[in-house]
Amino acid sequence: MSESKDCIVLLSGGLDSATTAAIAASEGYRIHALSFNYGQRNKWELDAAKNVAASLCAVEHKVIQFDLRAFGGSALTSDTPVPKNRSVEKMSAAIPVTYVPARNTIFLSFGLGWAEVIGTSDIFIGVNSIDYSGYPDCRPEFIEAFQHLANLATKSGVEKTSRFKIHTPLIKMTKREIILKGVSLGVDYSLTRSCYDPDDDGTSCGMCDSCLLRQRGFADAGLIDPIKYQIHN
Amino acid sequence: MSESKDCIVLLSGGLDSATTAAIAASEGYRIHALSFNYGQRNKWELDAAKNVAASLCAVEHKVIQFDLRAFGGSALTSDTPVPKNRSVEKMSAAIPVTYVPARNTIFLSFGLGWAEVIGTSDIFIGVNSIDYSGYPDCRPEFIEAFQHLANLATKSGVEKTSRFKIHTPLIKMTKREIILKGVSLGVDYSLTRSCYDPDDDGTSCGMCDSCLLRQRGFADAGLIDPIKYQIHN
Numbered sequence: 152m153s154e155s156k157d158c159i160v161l162l163s164g165g166l167d168s169a170t171t172a173a174i175a176a177s178e179g180y181r182i183h184a185l186s187f188n189y190g191q192r193n194k195w196e197l198d199a200a201k202n203v204a205a206s207l208c209a210v211e212h213k214v215i216q217f218d219l220r221a222f223g224g225s226a227l228t229s230d231t232p233v234p235k236n237r238s239v240e241k242m243s244a245a246i247p248v249t250y251v252p253a254r255n256t257i258f259l260s261f262g263l264g265w266a267e268v269i270g271t272s273d274i275f276i277g278v279n280s281i282d283y284s285g286y287p288d289c290r291p292e293f294i295e296a297f298q299h300l301a302n303l304a305t306k307s308g309v310e311k312t313s314r315f316k317i318h319t320p321l322i323k324m325t326k327r328e329i330i331l332k333g334v335s336l337g338v339d340y341s342l343t344r345s346c347y348d349p350d351d352d353g354t355s356c357g358m359c360d361s362c363l364l365r366q367r368g369f370a371d372a373g374l375i376d377p378i379k380y381q382i383h384n
Numbered sequence: 385m386s387e388s389k390d391c392i393v394l395l396s397g398g399l400d401s402a403t404t405a406a407i408a409a410s411e412g413y414r415i416h417a418l419s420f421n422y423g424q425r426n427k428w429e430l431d432a433a434k435n436v437a438a439s440l441c442a443v444e445h446k447v448i449q450f451d452l453r454a455f456g457g458s459a460l461t462s463d464t465p466v467p468k469n470r471s472v473e474k475m476s477a478a479i480p481v482t483y484v485p486a487r488n489t490i491f492l493s494f495g496l497g498w499a500e501v502i503g504t505s506d507i508f509i510g511v512n513s514i515d516y517s518g519y520p521d522c523r524p525e526f527i528e529a530f531q532h533l534a535n536l537a538t539k540s541g542v543e544k545t546s547r548f549k550i551h552t553p554l555i556k557m558t559k560r561e562i563i564l565k566g567v568s569l570g571v572d573y574s575l576t577r578s579c580y581d582p583d584d585d586g587t588s589c590g591m592c593d594s595c596l597l598r599q600r601g602f603a604d605a606g607l608i609d610p611i612k613y614q615i616h617n
Contacts, residue, residue, distance in 0.1 A: 260486050267457065296537075303525050
């Protein structure tokens, strides 16, 4: 067996990042999980991230805290309502109000800093540009630009002791494919939370873009989604 | 007079960012100042940033808080001692231990997020690649890569409602030129603090790279540095 390598995995507590972490583990990486308490509506996702990190035997899990509500500008970090729909087909084609300005740039920047400190050049992020909310910072061209930046921004990049790589194993997969891959790797999706706007008990709404994409993914995979949703009449 | 435009200025409280803010103001920009409480040794620089922002009539000043001590990896965010020397000529030629992994990437990412929220495409940062500590994230190629990223990372970049520009008015100036420019614009350098490692009263050490570069800049400009330094025998 090859020697274990270290990597950073950005772990939100959702389905995609849990699957990404499982893929990293299956490739022999030791997982250093990184989550963010940034003022998001869904505080339960941090509990989910903690449980996912533990279930995948992450060697450590850090949660960085800052408040993007200082800026606002998104339904996830302000009092703007999260759009709700009855089906994926009714989702807006435009970039929706749940887009958080520069969020993945901020997240990857912290991931880059931690990667450099622990001496790894491998950063995993569960972005997906197929079954997604249309966010600009989930697209391949954004990831390529960040990877280029990473190697100019850092001491280890400049000194060529590292060649940073942003791993995006899900980027071209459908939600169905992601779920089937995760199931094949033993991901326990009951630990994950995807909802943008859960109720006070943390129960997923079932009508935001993220819930709709998740539910359709499980349906397409012929599997039962193991989490609870609010009941809408 | 042309209509006032908004801009973000990353304001550390040091000499360079104060001069950068003054240049932005002289170009007709309304200043939205952004500082970071990131676990740095020099907490006084945040007071300095507040005073500089007020002196330049910034329309607002936000301080984002997070803890880079969670990662460490720098003399500014850990217990590693800050190197001290007697002159600029004795400074290390290598990237020094005061380098903070991914710091400017993180700072610019937050600046980008705020810029998008307030609807401006202009971000000012006081990086300098002449009289500086050799940090990779102060070089023109890093700034160009971030600007490229910014336009891929954001809704307004993708929709072409903004074309983000990272302004670096100091990047090719010597410290002497920076100080003379600031003086010509009325910058009150007594409000600024540059030290990496001040004492418990906030008095600058006079021997870290940042103090040495500042002191030589004032000497080269034929001016008195208006701040206090510790006395070394």
